[in-house]
Every structure is written in C-alpha cells, then in structure tokens.
Amino acid sequence: MDNLQVLSQPPATVSEGEQRSRSVSLSKLIPRSFRKASGTPTNESSAGSVNSLENGKPTPSATNRGAEDMELRETPESPSRAHFRTASNTENSSSATPQPEGSEETKPHQQIQTGGKLSARLKKIFLPASKLPEPPQPAAEISTAGSAPLQSPDRKSLENPDLPEPPTSSHTHEPLHTASIQGVAGPNRRTRSPSTPIMPSHVPTPDATGKSDNRHNGINQGSSNANNSGVDRRSTRADTVRSSNPYFAFQGLPPHALSSQDFEGGNISASTRNNDSSVLMTPPPTSSTATTSYFYSEFSATSNKSLNDINENEEMEDFKAANSKGNSNSPSGKFFSPGPAYKSSPSPQHLPSDLTPNPIVIVEPDFEENSLSPLPPPALKDITQDDPSSPVKPGLRRVASEPNAIKVANGQGSGTVKKALGGNQPKVSSANASPGDAYLNEEPRRSRRLRNKSFSNKFKEVIVGPQSFEKIKLLGQGDVGKVYLVKEKKTNRLYALKIFSKEEMIKRKKIKRILAEQEILATSNHPFIVTLYHSFQSEDYLYLCMEYCMGGEFFRALQTRKTKCIEEDDARFYSSEVVAAIEYLHLMGFIYRDLKPENILLHKSGHIMLSDFDLSVQAKDTKNPVVKGSAQASLLDTKICSDGFRTNSFVGTEEYIAPEVIRGNGHTAAVDWWTLGILIYEMLFGFTPFKADTTNKTFSNVLKNEVTFPNNNEVSRNCKDLIKKLLIKSETKRLGSKFGASDIKKHPFFKRVQWSLLRNQEPPLIPVLTENGYDFTRLSNNVNKGNIKQDAVDNDKEKADPIAEQEKIMFEEKVERDDIVADDDPFHDFNSMSLMKQDNNSLIYGDNNSYGKISYTPNQNRSRSNSHRFFKR
Ligand SMILES: Nc1ncnc2c1ncn2[C@@H]1O[C@H](COP(=O)(O)OP(=O)(O)OP(=O)(O)O)[C@@H](O)[C@H]1O
Numbered sequence: 001m002d003n004l005q006v007l008s009q010p011p012a013t014v015s016e017g018e019q020r021s022r023s024v025s026l027s028k029l030i031p032r033s034f035r036k037a038s039g040t041p042t043n044e045s046s047a048g049s050v051n052s053l054e055n056g057k058p059t060p061s062a063t064n065r066g067a068e069d070m071e072l073r074e075t076p077e078s079p080s081r082a083h084f085r086t087a088s089n090t091e092n093s094s095s096a097t098p099q100p101e102g103s104e105e106t107k108p109h110q111q112i113q114t115g116g117k118l119s120a121r122l123k124k125i126f127l128p129a130s131k132l133p134e135p136p137q138p139a140a141e142i143s144t145a146g147s148a149p150l151q152s153p154d155r156k157s158l159e160n161p162d163l164p165e166p167p168t169s170s171h172t173h174e175p176l177h178t179a180s181i182q183g184v185a186g187p188n189r190r191t192r193s194p195s196t197p198i199m200p201s202h203v204p205t206p207d208a209t210g211k212s213d214n215r216h217n218g219i220n221q222g223s224s225n226a227n228n229s230g231v232d233r234r235s236t237r238a239d240t241v242r243s244s245n246p247y248f249a250f251q252g253l254p255p256h257a258l259s260s261q262d263f264e265g266g267n268i269s270a271s272t273r274n275n276d277s278s279v280l281m282t283p284p285p286t287s288s289t290a291t292t293s294y295f296y297s298e299f300s301a302t303s304n305k306s307l308n309d310i311n312e313n314e315e316m317e318d319f320k321a322a323n324s325k326g327n328s329n330s331p332s333g334k335f336f337s338p339g340p341a342y343k344s345s346p347s348p349q350h351l352p353s354d355l356t357p358n359p360i361v362i363v364e365p366d367f368e369e370n371s372l373s374p375l376p377p378p379a380l381k382d383i384t385q386d387d388p389s390s391p392v393k394p395g396l397r398r399v400a401s402e403p404n405a406i407k408v409a410n411g412q413g414s415g416t417v418k419k420a421l422g423g424n425q426p427k428v429s430s431a432n433a434s435p436g437d438a439y440l441n442e443e444p445r446r447s448r449r450l451r452n453k454s455f456s457n458k459f460k461e462v463i464v465g466p467q468s469f470e471k472i473k474l475l476g477q478g479d480v481g482k483v484y485l486v487k488e489k490k491t492n493r494l495y496a497l498k499i500f501s502k503e504e505m506i507k508r509k510k511i512k513r514i515l516a517e518q519e520i521l522a523t524s525n526h527p528f529i530v531t532l533y534h535s536f537q538s539e540d541y542l543y544l545c546m547e548y549c550m551g552g553e554f555f556r557a558l559q560t561r562k563t564k565c566i567e568e569d570d571a572r573f574y575s576s577e578v579v580a581a582i583e584y585l586h587l588m589g590f591i592y593r594d595l596k597p598e599n600i601l602l603h604k605s606g607h608i609m610l611s612d613f614d615l616s617v618q619a620k621d622t623k624n625p626v627v628k629g630s631a632q633a634s635l636l637d638t639k640i641c642s643d644g645f646r647t648n649s650f651v652g653t654e655e656y657i658a659p660e661v662i663r664g665n666g667h668t669a670a671v672d673w674w675t676l677g678i679l680i681y682e683m684l685f686g687f688t689p690f691k692a693d694t695t696n697k698t699f700s701n702v703l704k705n706e707v708t709f710p711n712n713n714e715v716s717r718n719c720k721d722l723i724k725k726l727l728i729k730s731e732t733k734r735l736g737s738k739f740g741a742s743d744i745k746k747h748p749f750f751k752r753v754q755w756s757l758l759r760n761q762e763p764p765l766i767p768v769l770t771e772n773g774y775d776f777t778r779l780s781n782n783v784n785k786g787n788i789k790q791d792a793v794d795n796d797k798e799k800a801d802p803i804a805e806q807e808k809i810m811f812e813e814k815v816e817r818d819d820i821v822a823d824d825d826p827f828h829d830f831n832s833m834s835l836m837k838q839d840n841n842s843l844i845y846g847d848n849n850s851y852g853k854i855s856y857t858p859n860q861n862r863s864r865s866n867s868h869r870f871f872k873r
Contacts (some may be wrong), residue, residue, distance in 0.1 A: 447818035450831055455522040459833035462536045464488065465815035466543060469497055471807065472851065478612070480510050485548060487845040494843040494851065495533060498544040499810050502827060505542070511826050513614040514542055518830055520590055520613040521546070527759050528581035530601060530609045533842075536832040537821070538813030548843060549609050550851060551602025551767030557856045558597055564686035568719055570764035571683040574600070576753045577608045578679065582672050583741030585610075589619040591668070595675035596653050597682065604843065606763025606859065615651045619669070654698055655688040659729045662699050673736035673744065677726025681707070684715055689727070703729070722749040762861045771853035 444460035453459075469486040475496060476483045486497045505511050521532035521544065534545035551557065554574065558564055566574075578600065585592050594615040601609040652661050658674035660667045682688050689708070690701035707727045709720055725735035725747070736743045745755060821828050843851070 444836055447832075449818045449829075450833055453522070453831060458525070458836055459522065459831070460836050461817065461834070462534055462815055462832040463834045464534050464545070465536060466538055466541070466811050466813045469495070469545075469811065471811055472845070479614070480504055480508060480513070481544075481614075485851055486545075492845040494548045494550075494845050496530075496546045496548045498546065500542040501806075502537075502540055502542060506826060510614075515827075515829055516616055516618065517613045518544060519618065520585070520588075520616055522831070522833070523588060524584070526581060526584045528577050528608050528610060529584065530611045532835065534834045535830070536815045537827055537830050538816055541810055541813060542827065542830055546611070547603075547609070548851075549601035549611070550604045550769070550843060550854065551606065551765075551856070552854060553598050554600035554602055554608060555597035557602060557765050557767070558683065558686075560856050566683050566764065568684060568715055571680055571719075572749065572753065573761060573764055574608060574683060575676065575680050576750060576755070577758055578610070578676060579741055579744055579750075580755065580758055581608070581610045582676065583745075585616070586669050586672070586740055590616050591619065592616050592672050592675075593651050594653060594656075595672060595679055596656050597679065602765070602767050602856075604767060606766045607759065617649070617651075654695055655691050657699070657702060658731070659703050660731050662702060668731060669740065670731040670734050670737050673726050673734055674731075676736075676744070677707075677723050680719070680726070681723050684719070685710060716749075718747070718749045718751075722747050762859050764859055765856040766859050767854045768857050769852050770855045 446456055446460055450456050450459060450461065468488055468490065470489055472485040472487055472494070474482060475485050481498045481500045483496050483498045485494060487494050500510075500514055505514055518532075518535055521530070522535065524532075530549065531547040532544060533547065534543070536543050536545075558566065578595065582592055582595070590613075592610070592613070592615075594612060595610075599610065599612040601611050603609050650661060650664065652658065652671070652675070656675045656678045658667060658671040661671060678688050678690075690698055690705060692698045692701055707724055709715065709723075722735070722744075726744070728734040731737060735747065744750070745753070815832055817832050821830075845851075
C-alpha cells in the first residue's frame with residue numbers, strides 16, 4: 001500500500017470535463033497607492049523588518065532583494081511617450097511624485113495634445129484623461145468593501161478558508177482608454193485567444209484586418225474558431241487581468257504591503273514569522289481600507305490569473321537619477337544593464353552537456369572606432385545645442401547615428417537630425433523598403449547601445465520593420481500584448497509577432513515587464529526557449545518577432561486528451577524538457593515565475609518551447625554556477641546563480657502560486673520548482689492539487705494542505721515522491737533548494753532520462769495541421785486589386801473600428817532605431833535588433849504544415865515499447 005495519502009475522488013471542483021476558466025495571468029500592482037496613502041515609509045528597512053525571519057531563520061536582508069519590492073511611492077499619472085519626446089524643462093513643482101526629468105506629469109492630456117504623430121493618434125484612440133473614470137474613491141468604498149472580513153483576525157480566516165470571497169465589483173480600475181485600445185472592455189473583460197493556430201472554416205467575410213474575429217464581443221477568438229476537437233471553451237481562461245492579491249485583500253494586508261510602523265506597532269509583529277502552515281495577519285489599519293477596497297474592486301473577475309507586483313516605476317526612478325546626475329550620454333543601459341552574470345559567464349566546462357551556453361561577449365562601452373561597425377562612429381556632439389528650435393532639452397537627445405540617415409533619406413528625419421547628418425547618407429529608393437534593407441549585405445552592425453549588451457554578438461541592427469510583415473491572424477491576446485501570426489513579406493516565413501502599445505505599457509506600468517521579456521528572450525539560446533528573431537520599436541509600439549510555435553499551447557494539447565491528462569511516461573518527457581529550460585534560465589540568473597501549461601508552447605516537432613517571460617525576474621548579483629562533488633558524481637549547482645536574491649512581488653498564477661509568494665515574505669528561484677510540481681501533477685491528473693472553488697480557498701489550501709493523489713490513477717511511487725518533494729511548502733526544504741536543477745535531475749523519477757539527448761527524444765504528441773488556415777492576406781489582396789468600392793467600405797469600417805485602425809497603424813509604423821531614442825525615453829533600453837543568423841527553420845507560409853486547424857496525434861514512433869528509446873535503461 002502506498003504510504004502516500006490517497007483521496008478516493010478528485011476534488012469536485014475540478015471534475016473531469018469541467019470547463020475550466022483558469023490560469024489566466026492576474027496582474028496586481030500591490031498597493032503602492034495604498035502604501036503611500038497610508039503613510040507607509042518607503043525605506044528598505046521596513047520591508048526588511050517584515051521579512052527578517054522565515055521559519056525562524058533570518059532571511060536575506062532587504063537590500064539583497066529586488067528593488068521591485070521596495071517601491072512605495074505613488075505612481076505617476078501615466079505620461080505618454082509624447083511627454084518624453086516633447087519634454088520641456090517644466091518643473092514638476094505641483095507633483096508629489098518624482099518624474100523623469102522633462103516629463104510633465106501635471107498636464108498629461110495637454111502633453112498628448114501638443115505631441116506629434118502619437119498625440120494625433122492618441123486623440124483618436126484614447127479618451128482625454130479628463131474623461132477617464134476616476135479610480136475607486138477610498139472614502140466611498142470603505143463602507144462597501146466587506147469590512148467584516150477585514151475586521152476578522154486573519155489567522156481565523158486562514159483556519160477557515162470557507163470565509164466568503166472578497167465581494168466582486170463591477171468597478172474595474174482599468175481606465176477606458178485601455179478598453180478602447182484593446183477593443184474590449186479592459187483586460188478584466190477581455191478574453192484570450194488560444195494559441196493553437198486554428199482558423200475557422202466559416203469565417204464571415206473577413207477583411208485584411210481580421211475584423212471578423214470575435215474580440216469585440218468578448219468571445220474568445222480562438223475558441224470560437226476552435227472546432228479543435230475536444231477543446232473546451234475557456235471563456236475567461238488565460239487573460240491577464242490586473243488584480244491585487246485577492247487573498248490578502250480579503251484576509252487583510254500582505255505583510256509586505258504594511259509599513260514598518262504597522263509592524264513595530266504590533267499589528268503584525270512577530271506573527272509574520274510564517275511557518276509552513278500558518279500565517280497571522282491582522283486587519284489593516286483603517287486608513288488602509290481604501291486600498292483594500294481597491295483590491296476588492298480589482299479582484300472582480302479574477303480566477304487563477306497570473307499575479308504580478310513588480311515595481312514598474314523603477315526605471316522611471318533610474319531615469320530621474322541618471323538625468324539628475326548630469327545626464328550622461330552613456331550608451332550603456334541603466335535598466336537591465338548586464339550584471340555580473342554577463343560579465344562572468346559560466347564557463348562552458350561548467351555547463352551541463354545538454355545546455356547550449358549562451359555565448360557571452362563583454363563589449364565595454366566604446367565611443368571610439370569600433371571594429372564591428374563598418375561606418376565611422378557617430379558623433380557625440382549634442383546636436384540640440386545647435387538647433388535653437390529643437391524642442392529637445394539640450395543634452396537629452398544624442399545625435400542620430402548612421403541608421404537615422406535612412407529616415408532622413410525617406411524624408412522622415414527631423415530637421416535637427418538632417419542637419420547633424422549633413423545629408424551624406426545612403427538613400428533607400430523604395431518607399432516600402434525596410435529601414436535596414438540597405439545593410440542586408442553588409443557586415444553586421446550594432447548600435448552603440450546594442451554593442452554594450454550581453455547579447456550583442458548574437459544580434460545586429462534591425463533589418464526589418466512593421467511593414468516587413470503581413471498579418472495573418474491574431475494568435476492571442478495576453479495581459480498587455482497582442483500576438484499575431486504574421487508572414488514576412490520578403491521570405492514568406494511565418495513568425496509570431498508580439499506587439500505592445502507603448503502608451504498602454506506606460507499607463508499600466510508595464511515598462512519593466514517588456515524590457516525584462518526582451519532581455520530574457522534575447523539572452524536565451526536554448527532549444528526549449530522560444531527564439532527571438534527580431535525586436536524593434538516604432539514611435540507607438542514595441543515588437544517582438546518570435547518563432548511561431550504551430551502546436552500552440554501545451555495546455556490545449558492536454559485539453560484535447562480525453563482525460564485531460566497524459567501518461568506518466570509522457571509527463572516525464574515534457575517535465576524533463578521543462579527542467580532543462582528552467583535550469584538554463586536559472587543558470588542565466590532568471591527566475592521564470594509563471595510556469596503553467598499555457599506558457600509552454602509546442603514546436604512543430606512536438607518539443608516544448610517556454611514562452612511569456614513578462615513575469616520573470618533577473619537576480620541581482622548573479623553568480624557563476626559551481627560544479628560540486630567528485631569527478632564521478634559531479635553536479636552543477638545552479639541554485640548558487642541566484643543565491644541570496646529574494647524578490648517580493650506577488651506574481652504567478654493562482655493554482656500554481658507557491659506558498660512563499662502568498663505569504664509575501666519574498667521568494668527565490670525555488671518558486672519554479674514548486675510550479676514544476678504543480679505542472680507534473682496537472683499533466684498526470686488533469687487538475688491542479690490545491691484548486692478550490694474560490695481564490696481564497698485555493699490560497700489557503702496551498703498554505704495548509706498536503707498534496708494528495710487520486711487513487712484512480714496509475715502513477716508510480718517515484719513520481720508521487722517527486723511531486724511531494726517539489727511541493728514542500730518550505731522553500732528551504734523543497735527539492736531543488738540545495739543545488740537547483742541538479743537535485744531534480746537526480747531524482748529517481750528521471751533516472752532513465754538522458755539529459756543530453758532530450759532534443760532527440762520522440763515527443764509523445766505531434767501537432768498536425770488538419771485544415772488550412774483562413775487566408776486573410778489573399779482575400780485582402782483581391783479586395784485591393786479589384787474592388788475600389790469595397791475598399792472604401794472597408795476604410796469606413798476601419799474608421800469606425802478602433803481595433804482595425806490600431807492594427808493598421810501597428811503594421812505601418814516605421815522603426816525607431818536605438819540611437820534615435822532619447823536617453824530619457826522610457827523605452828530607451830528596448831533594443832531594435834535582428835538575430836545575426838537568419839538561416840532559421842521558420843515555417844513557410846503556404847506550406848502544408850504552416851497554419852490552420854491543429855490536432856495532436858500520438859507519435860507512432862513513440863510506442864509504449866520504444867518510448868524509452870532515448871532513456872537510459
Ligand atoms: N511564439 C508563439 N507561437 C504561437 N503562439 C504564441 C507564441 N507566442 C505567444 N503565442 C500565443 O499568444 C497568446 C498570448 O501570448 P503571451 O502569453 O505571450 O502574451 P502575454 O501578454 O504575455 O500573456 P499573459 O497574460 O499570459 O502574460 C498566447 O495564447 C500564446 O499561446
């Protein structure tokens with residue numbers, strides 16, 4: 001008899017066939033506004049005091065933790081990019097919030113109106129700030145926000161997870177402009193398309209913009225398309241929705257949201273020394289209730305979405321600090337500047353054989369002749385000083401380097417830039433030519449900024465732009481980004497193009513996220529991490545052009561199984577690939593933090609590709625991995641790479657969230673091993689172990705319940721043992737907490753896995769195209785050729801349809817190259833670049849296997865008998 005605890009039935013809430021609506025990424029900006037409102041001190045020591053003990057042991061000091069933990073100031077009223085562009089010297093005297101120098105926080109709307117192209121569009125797309133709904137008013141909500149639970153002792157509510165959930169509210173904090181730009185009523189009401197590339201055979205008269213999808217009425221586009229056998233509709237699943245930590249919203253306040261005063265005053269005090277099974281929290285101070293009620297309003301419509309609480313204003317502060325320090329023109333990025341991890345890359349002999357070490361070359365800032373660039377180095381003269389008419393504050397804008405010449409040649413450059421360049425630049429004859437076309441056959445070129453990046457040897461200056469691509473269909477819409485299946489016009493290659501609105505990113509304080517995502521994608525070079533081919537920015541948008549994973553989400557593949565789960569052997573296959581990917585990320589100093597089947601994409605080969613790194617974080621002071629043990633039994637200690645790094649953001653996905661994240665005591669790379677435990681469990685049983693009817697109960701289960709297994713499933717003892725060890729609530733005792741991935745790889749469950757041959761295994765499921773996708777592009781070409789009247793009708797439709805209009809802009813904009821982006825621009829550190837090696841394996845548009853309705857067929861080459869072919873015997 002298995003000594004593991006056994007459940008006779010799986011939890012009722014997750015019965016088979018249930019149409020789940022989960023695993024959406026919740027996003028929460030914990031209560032900076034609250035902390036400010038409640039007079040919370042913002043110093044690190046307060047946070048440090050909160051986190052001083054865990055399990056009776058001191059935790060790393062607050063200074064070791066991500067700065068994201070510490071942000072307590074009020075967030076600025078979303079300045080538009082235009083603010084930074086047209087910034088004057090106006091002082092923010094009326095603003096309590098430090099702003100990037102030159103921004104005018106007090107008059108955002110005016111700034112938009114006086115801005116350039118962006119402003120004109122914003123006027124069309126966004127409502128004026130003055131017409132935006134106010135965030136929930138504290139006073140009004142205190143009385144309606146369910147004060148009873150707030151007054152209950154929190155231990156009591158933990159012990160009684162049946163307490164009511166926070167009241168939902170129809171009031172979302174999402175301003176209307178968000179809704180307008182996304183075409184649905186804000187993320188909370190937005191539904192996400194499945195990534196499985198399916199196109200309907202019954203698309204009603206679509207036009208080139210793909211307007212026929214169902215985004216407008218909130219129906220999951222892909223689901224509506226999804227005559228994908230056996231796939232449940234996921235009406236609310238996988239949206240990324242802004243939300244606060246609903247658990248704490250209900251229970252009281254998260255320890256990390258409370259001031260040191262609260263703690264010193266005894267409200268929380270030693271009770272925050274959490275152990276594995278209990279947390280003691282007290283009701284929030286009255287002055288804080290406003291924020292708590294804000295939680296409530298934000299909590300509406302959330303169900304197991306990714307939770308995130310990252311200090312999105314960190315970069316703003318950096319700008320401020322840098323600008324006040326004399327505004328150096330250093331091309332080195334201030335955010336995400338390469339840390340020690342990059343300076344001292346793990347030496348190849350230390351890497352496991354199955355990992356391709358990311359080649360790391362340190363290029364010191366170099367303002368002199370650079371051998372990599374065939375052109376002379378750009379002048380460093382501050383051109384704005386020569387041009388009295390320049391609206392740019394002297395010193396802020398660097399002289400455009402050579403790529404801007406293309407803009408000038410195309411008549412797009414500013415007078416200032418033209419003057420500085422003297423008109424001796426190469427011309428690009430075709431109006432449609434991509435900005436980088438002139439350089440396609442030249443030596444790889446890198447902007448000054450790119451040269452200083454850790455991944456500079458992998459990328460060159462961007463050779464494509466938005467116009468290089470043609471939209472085929474919307475693959476999905478996440479928290480802030482839209483992912484389109486596109487084809488590159490020149491090559492007919494298919495890519496997944498993720499597009500973010502800058503305005504949206506600023507307003508929703510997601511700047512740091514996108515920079516992190518780009519950094520990780522660009523830095524990574526691993527067979528199980530999605531490849532980034534190009535990234536670039538235009539005036540209004542950011543673009544990440546990635547490998548198109550035609551198999552879509554692994555989640556969907558699971559859902560197409562009759563039982564919604566897979567056999568242990570198959571689970572071993574997928575989990576071993578996940579372990580390898582996470583090991584690699586940890587090695588690079590990244591903590592993934594959002595592992596779930598939705599974020600695992602399937603390559604056309606059936607192998608996995610991790611995607612969606614916007615919740616990931618990079619450890620500060622990354623250390624080299626260390627090989628431990630003897631020559632015979634050596635193992636790589638990847639845990640050491642992020643040793644001492646704790647971050648306190650509330651991030652993850654409800655059913656996958658680790659106890660330490662809920663407790664708010666800070667977390668480490670060990671959260672990824674917790675999520676691996678949940679993932680393996682879900683693969684095997686079709687549901688997650690702590691899922692309950694409500695978020696509150698789910699969190700309580702995560703904190704208190706031991707994992708149990710249904711007895712109707714044949715799962716080996718080793719496998720259960722692995723899951724149990726990964727789901728140890730104390731992160732210091734959890735499998736993986738000693739040496740990282742090596743601990744997991746050594747577990748008997750993986751005994752037969754040949755880690756260096758993972759890519760050669762036969763995947764259990766192969767995505768197969770069963771029906772071609774709807775050809776939007778061909779349709780639009782026909783319309784454009786033959787029917788002018790129809791064109792006019794479409795134009796009118798487009799005008800009335802802000803989404804279509806937005807999409808048109810997205811694919812029409814011109815690239816803004818690194819050197820034209822001002823130092824004080826919030827997206828200054830977003831790199832416009834293209835992968836050096838363009839000989840890729842991307843699918844070709846029109847090929848049989850390119851896109852359309854996908855099904856997942858069991859791999860015949862992986863029969864039960866030979867499925868261990870690549871496993872040790
Ligand atoms: N490379 C890709 N190939 C195929 N589909 C993709 C690719 N990248 C993303 N998708 C799909 O697009 C959708 C949104 O992508 P993604 O999850 O990256 O966006 P997001 O805004 O980061 O979402 P989230 O809310 O989970 O944070 C998902 O359904 C995903 O499966």
